[in-house]
Amino acid sequence: MGNTLRGDKAPQRIIQTISIIGVAIMLFILFFLVKESIPILKEVSIFQLLFGMEWYPTYDPPDYGMFPLIVGSLSVTLAASILAVPLSIMLAVFISEICPRKLKELLKPVIEILGFFPSVVLGFIGMVVLAPWMIQHLEAYSGLNLLNAAFLMGIMIIPTVTSLAEDSLASIPKDLRDASYALGATRLETITKVVLPAALPGILQAVLLGVMRAIGETMVVLMAAGGAAIIPLSLTDPVRPLTSTIASEMGETPVGSIHYHALFFAGLLLLLLTLGLNLLAMFIERRARRLRA
Amino acid sequence: MDRKDKIIVENLNLFYGETQALKNIALTVPEKAVTALIGPSGCGKSTFLRCINRMNDFIASCRITGKILIDENDIYSPETDPIELRRKVGMVFQRPNPFPMSIYDNVAYGPRLHGVKDKGKLDEIVEKSLKGSALWDEVKDKLHKPATALSGGQQQRLCIARAIAVEPEVILMDEPTSALDPMATARVEELVRMLSSSYTVVIVTHNMQQAARVSDITVFFLMGEMIEYGPTQQIFTSPKDRRTEDYITGRFG
Numbered sequence: 001m002g003n004t005l006r007g008d009k010a011p012q013r014i015i016q017t018i019s020i021i022g023v024a025i026m027l028f029i030l031f032f033l034v035k036e037s038i039p040i041l042k043e044v045s046i047f048q049l050l051f052g053m054e055w056y057p058t059y060d061p062p063d064y065g066m067f068p069l070i071v072g073s074l075s076v077t078l079a080a081s082i083l084a085v086p087l088s089i090m091l092a093v094f095i096s097e098i099c100p101r102k103l104k105e106l107l108k109p110v111i112e113i114l115g116f117f118p119s120v121v122l123g124f125i126g127m128v129v130l131a132p133w134m135i136q137h138l139e140a141y142s143g144l145n146l147l148n149a150a151f152l153m154g155i156m157i158i159p160t161v162t163s164l165a166e167d168s169l170a171s172i173p174k175d176l177r178d179a180s181y182a183l184g185a186t187r188l189e190t191i192t193k194v195v196l197p198a199a200l201p202g203i204l205q206a207v208l209l210g211v212m213r214a215i216g217e218t219m220v221v222l223m224a225a226g227g228a229a230i231i232p233l234s235l236t237d238p239v240r241p242l243t244s245t246i247a248s249e250m251g252e253t254p255v256g257s258i259h260y261h262a263l264f265f266a267g268l269l270l271l272l273l274t275l276g277l278n279l280l281a282m283f284i285e286r287r288a289r290r291l292r293a
Numbered sequence: 294m295d296r297k298d299k300i301i302v303e304n305l306n307l308f309y310g311e312t313q314a315l316k317n318i319a320l321t322v323p324e325k326a327v328t329a330l331i332g333p334s335g336c337g338k339s340t341f342l343r344c345i346n347r348m349n350d351f352i353a354s355c356r357i358t359g360k361i362l363i364d365e366n367d368i369y370s371p372e373t374d375p376i377e378l379r380r381k382v383g384m385v386f387q388r389p390n391p392f393p394m395s396i397y398d399n400v401a402y403g404p405r406l407h408g409v410k411d412k413g414k415l416d417e418i419v420e421k422s423l424k425g426s427a428l429w430d431e432v433k434d435k436l437h438k439p440a441t442a443l444s445g446g447q448q449q450r451l452c453i454a455r456a457i458a459v460e461p462e463v464i465l466m467d468e469p470t471s472a473l474d475p476m477a478t479a480r481v482e483e484l485v486r487m488l489s490s491s492y493t494v495v496i497v498t499h500n501m502q503q504a505a506r507v508s509d510i511t512v513f514f515l516m517g518e519m520i521e522y523g524p525t526q527q528i529f530t531s532p533k534d535r536r537t538e539d540y541i542t543g544r545f546g
């Protein structure tokens with residue numbers, strides 16, 4: 001028995017070591033993030049940080065209110081989701097259920113390749129194409145605004161959501177579709193009453209992953225959202241999400257300053273937001289599995 | 294046996310691309326009786342079964358010539374709506390395939406499609422169908438529990454209830470017991486006998502004892518051809534064709 005296992009031991013050890021290193025690095029990053037963001041709490045109360053309306057970190061005295069930044073992140077993400085999610089789901093249904101196989105074999109890779117589009121290029125398009133168009137046609141006082149960023153971010157998450165939702169639809173067994181057709185259901189009835197409900201948990205997960213990606217997205221919002229730390233009152237107001245705040249300010253901040261720690265705290269907030277969404281996705285999957293088993 | 298012919302098949306040929314899967318099939322299926330299709334794997338019996346409710350329409354490379362008449366209407370004529378046809382010709386599949394919803398919703402799925410909205414009427418249909426598939430007593434207290442929690446045999450009887458809920462005239466069964474244990478198989482077989490008093494049943498089976506037990510008419514298929522057709526008793530006791538005899542005595546298959 002010992003002999004037969006010997007060949008298995010070495011690879012097992014190697015894999016174990018590698019995964020421990022991986023987990024350790026992640027934990028170290030988390031530790032670093034928490035450690036660097038704690039000092040800000042000694043200077044500013046957490047309530048002031050989370051709900052303060054003024055973000056003027058370089059003024060004297062400085063203001064570290066992140067509420068506009070949080071609202072900026074959430075509003076761009078929400079608007080992007082409203083634009084992209086219905087479209088992505090319809091696209092997924094079309095690819096998985098309706099279009100002929102030849103077209104499907106073309107569409108799926110094309111959409112997945114769209115997901116590799118560098119976000120800086122999208123941001124560039126936002127600046128030179130969308131922004132002037134918005135000033136001309138939407139009477140926006142700034143072309144770089146919430147809607148512009150949301151539009152680009154929507155384009156960014158469509159491939160992710162479409163591709164994952166399509167996988168979920170495709171995983172619904174053919175048996176179920178056959179059963180529905182055999183009862184005299186049309187294709188539309190089969191899609192809306194059997195396939196979509198059965199694939200719903202997977203589709204929700206796809207949406208959550210897309211949303212997570214949107215919250216963490218930096219380049220597009222840095223380039224196209226306008227960068228004003230205000231609470232947006234209309235779609236054409238500029239916003240300053242957490243991510244672009246960190247990206248644009250971190251380079252100019254003295255290491256160890258209050259501002260520096262405040263930016264780390266913003267990073268921690270982002271992490272908590274995505275973590276929350278992740279947990280939600282896990283919860284949905286677990287519930288779905290229980291229902292199916 | 295002098296029953297009316299429910300289904301008449303004339304010169305039916307079926308091709309998958311260039312391969313011919315069914316060759317010149319001609320037979321009649323009597324009304325309110327069980328007709329069993331037997332034959333080795335790949336002989337075309339399931340393919341033939343799926344011609345009767347046009348489930349082969351979904352296969353792009355599939356081409357059919359010849360005629361299938363149900364109540365004297367050609368189901369492959371351009372006037373026939375396959376959706377209408379499938380309301381009249383129900384189907385039970387090889388593996389139980391309940392929808393991932395409640396027992397009640399599974400049975401009510403078909404009637405709801407066809408426009409039954411009244412709750413009382415739906416309740417009535419669900420109860421009647423579940424009684425018809427001998428499942429009522431086992432599930433009447435958990436109608437709103439997920440159907441997937443039932444055992445395999447119960448799931449298959451649920452699928453039968455789901456099929457009869459739309460009041461079809463013909464029920465096609467594609468090896469309905471191949472995924473079930475012997476006890477569950479016995480119950481489904483009993484049910485098939487029961488169903489034949491009100492429905493025309495066509496059942497594909499791998500299991501010759503099953504064909505002998507449940508059917509009135511047996512059809513023997515081999516390599517896409519219909520070899521022999523006749524009352525079950527006669528096919529199993531004095532087959533006319535040598536190949537039928539070899540098959541039922543277990544020399545191949």
